[in-house]
Amino acid sequence: MNYGESSGKATSNINRSSNGEGYSLTKSIVDNVKLIKEIFHNDATLNFRYFVNQHNNNIKCCIIFILGTVDLHIINEAIIQPIIRNEGLHMNNDMVNYLKNHVISSSGIRKENNIDSLISALLNGDTILFTDGFQEALSIDTKNYQGRAVEEPEAEKIMRGPRERFTESIFLNLSLIRKRIKTPNLKFELKEIGEITNTKLCICYIQGIANEEVLSEVHKRLNDINIDGLLDSGYIQELIKDAPSSPFETVGSTERPDIVAGKLLEGRIAILLDGSPTALTVPHLFIEYFQSNEDYYLNFYFASINRMLRFIAFFMTTSVPAIYIALITYHQEAIPTALLLSIYAARQAIPIPSIIEALGMLLVFEMLRETGTRMPVIIGQALSIVGALVLGQAAVEARLVSAPMVIIVALSGINGLMIPKLKGALITVRILLLLLCSLAGFYGYIFGVALLLIHLLKMRSFGMQYMQQISISNPQSLKDSAIRSPWWLMIYRPKCISPERLKRQGKDGNGL
């Protein structure tokens, strides 16, 4: 087997800098082990274990595995013990098959003589068994990566609904999805991605519901990725995005398996990456920022109110500072007299212009937010004291900032936290509108909103119009927009996502 050519992704050039000649397996166990050692030189986690059958000293074996990726217990119980103790082993041509079929008790076992495949298997937690006198090796599944157990979601909190969260292990994650959708039509397509990291990636969809065009587009975009390594699905999210420079995402992300299952049932496609507890869903429309999985579990009146709150929050968080600045620096006549006077009183003796005050306070809020995210939980109290007392109360009392501005910034900030996935876009839009308002008052605001709308309406996510479900021309799509209609009214899937197999309820229309 010619090892030197670039056929094997699994073995990149790091292990073999100068050695240009090809490698191939031989019948000698010593040579084979030496070969592996050479490929992995300087790797202390690579372990070898020679052993001999107690009844037949001619049968020499060696297993190779990487510490930390395997379950040593399985290796002892299922490989070493059965081979050492076995009485029926004879040196003949069929011995490797005999080992594979009669001796070793493991759920996954393959006969290999391709060194590329062996190395790839070794790196994925398999154990390699060489037998003296045979060129073929056995690759035995003993994977046991250390990882987290399934925990409660932290970034997407809910009151009611499943409390499971994806972990870093892709197969555990897939099992969490499979647990919810038990149909052979649920497809998992595995890929490897990343030149060095060789990270596993899985494309999930329900055949028959998912849009084929979107699926092939996903494949196309994933195949175009050419990167050394991927440590989180965030890499993919940015690499396959439709509008690369827009602050709005066209690829959805979630850490909850029930959300992924819900999206799959609507005809969307999910992408999971090994090592990342965040799954991606495409196509992702603007409205999805405002939908929470909880909306579908709670009473529809309550859910609809929450939806509307999120829309109001979007308006408030982007526009409140801008409108306030426009009002107090350009359009004083538009403020009711009593309110004008109290703002007027609060602004007395404030040394800085309103716009600088607003930008400064927004900056302070973002600093507090970022500090809150980064700092260790133990010192959290210090932040709330410094943030609330020193920066809020004391700054107002010292007349460095006016009290209304603190309220405005807090209102804008708190409302922004209601739609956490939109955070980057919110800050951008907020600052943009604020600056436009400080330049031209309400006129600037309207201009900014027009720009924002043009931008959003122009965007596509995997061929779907980004603002699709917000248009009032289609009453069907409105059922799951600003309000969440009761389940007995939502008979159809979102039309734009799954053009065929629309019906999701009824006797003959559940899709498949």
Add this chain to the structure above:
Amino acid sequence: MRKIRLLLSTVSIFFLLITCSGCWNYREIDRLAIVTGIAIDEGQSNKYSVTFEFADASSIGKETKIGSKLVEIEGETIFDAVRNTIKLSGKRLYLGHVKVVIIDKDIASKGIIQVLDFLIRDQESRLNLNIVISKQATASEILSQKSVLTSNSSMELYQQIKSQVNLSKSPDINLKELINAISGEGISAVLPAVRITDSVGYRTSEVTGAAIFKGDKLIGFLSESETKAFLLITNEAKRGLLILKHYENALPADITLEILRANNTKIRPSYEGNQLVINIDTDLKVAFAEQGDTRDYLTEEGRNQLKGIAEDTLNTQITSLIKRVQQEYGVDIFGFGRIVKAKKPKLWRKYEDNWVEQYKNLDIRATSKIDINNSGVSKKTIKAGD
């Protein structure tokens, strides 16, 4: 290249549109001097002496106090006086929140065109501000009186005028309506009047009755009860009381009716025997609110009698008011001419040229219809025993 062109055209459209958006500029709210009221008097060395009431906000720490301050300054014109305040305060006046403009009766009797022109032409002052005429003191004195419930006397004056809905003793006329009345054909202007009154331990301003105009010149005042009749005729009254003079055993025992609904007055011009007749049909819904004697008015007979008294009283009030205005002032504050023009345009052409003279001899026929809807929460009359 296409993108750059798109960007450039967007930016240029943005800047082009700025030129269409009218008057604007960035000004910090705390750099303004927010004027809430203006009083205009005759000046000593100049033509006008103008008093401004500012909102004065002082804040120490968390405490904020909104008070008011007065500045009096003279100027050859109103705008001159407005600009002259810079000499005193350093801040530019901001007239966007002016609530009331008080015009002294001496200025008003010489004409208020100049004041009105400034107020309309200035881009900041609003068309819905209220204009009042000072009846007994100078405008400046009225503005400098202590206010009862708020810290700002012009805001309080504004509230007094707006609350006339429940009182109907003074008209609520804003700048726009005033201009329409002054420049309109077949109608003359009316404005609320203010004076200074003594309350418990302090003096304050009160709105009382109305001032009537011939063109832009003040020619007289209406009393409070006359103003109420005036408001009933012109359909401006909504609430208020109707007091019926009544005597029992030669002692005054007046009856009070509360007007529940009033704005249903119809003015119909008719032409009878070469004579223009104005029919005024008032239609009130009232509640029996207070009585001074022990008679039971809630019987069928009592109600009819009460109704008769009330209708007669109202008719008398209306006709006597119109008579007085016709004969004493000769100005059509009721807008009869305007109504004739709208309802009988052919007839109007005949009267158009000398309407003022014709108006003085108009025949008025007042008919009233008063429905007594309820008697409050009491069904019985208090019986005076031994």
